[in-house]
Amino acid sequence: MRIVVAYSAGGAADSQARLAAQHLSEMWAIPTVVENKPGGNTLIATQAVQRSAPDGHTMLSVSLPFALNPMMFEKLPYDPFHDFVPVGLISSIPNILVVHPSFPARSVGEFVAYARANPGKVTVAHTGIGSITHLSGELLYDKTGIEVTTIAYPGSTPAHADILSGRVSAMFDSSMLQHIEAGRVRALGVTSSKRLDLLPDLPTIAEQGFPDYSAAAFYGLVAPRETPPAVIEKIAADLRSVLQLPEVRSRMRDMTFLAGDTTPASFGVFMQDEAARWGDLVKRREIRPG
Structure with a gap:
């Protein structure tokens, strides 16, 4: 099993993926590794997972750019809400x-x-x-x-x-x-x-003195579109179980993370809501990839 992360090792995205991978590996009794593929405004990692076999053995660690890229790129080689299925929220965290x-x-x-x-x-x-x-x-x-x-x-x-x-x-x-x-x-x-x-x-x-200012990151998992629903539900249920472990919640608190607790469906709705909320700012500020 592998979790592909769109950022370099050592940051928040990498840390929460490795924490989840460690405990999922112990639960499943199979190696669960984190693979870092930074660059391209997360497109490199996303396309790597898109091309992977939809067998439940490859997942993508996603954050806000995954949901927002359709609003920033004139053309994407994938549709985040069509070519992938949500698995679950791992954590949210303020900056x-x-x-x-x-x-x-x-x-x-x-x-x-x-x-x-x-x-x-x-x-x-x-x-x-x-x-x-x-x-x-x-x-x-x-x-x-x-x-x-x-x-x-x-x-x-x-x-x-x-x-x-x-x-x-x-x-x-x-x-x-x-x-x-x-x-x-x-x-x-x-x-x-x-x-x-x-x-x-x-x-x-x-x-x-800046009322209504609020921003927080989120990190979660998605899988290629054709991954069997039963496999998605199994991974999602196991992820929720891992996120309830006292040692995981304690470690997340130490890193200022808030542990997630979602179903695949509710995580999908959450990402759509985040895309809509931040999409207004992206349009107003005319934010585009450099």
């Missing part, structure tokens, strides 16, 4: 706006004020056009009218290297908790509507 310690802002308001006074000079890393690390920023820029320079990376790990070194100013990301705690980056605000349990003193962006 945190972080900056290099040398950046002159200690709140989201100060970040916005600095960017407004220095249009285009603030550099913000993200993991691809249409990713939640990208759209979390676009939502803030849309609400405030600020102009920044965004830089796309093939995954969180190379982006982290550049923000830790100070090559870029900021990033909206979910997997820098250890760097926040060590003081290697400064956290300014949480993108979700509620504060994080692990960072209770860090206010949300909405709390800091």
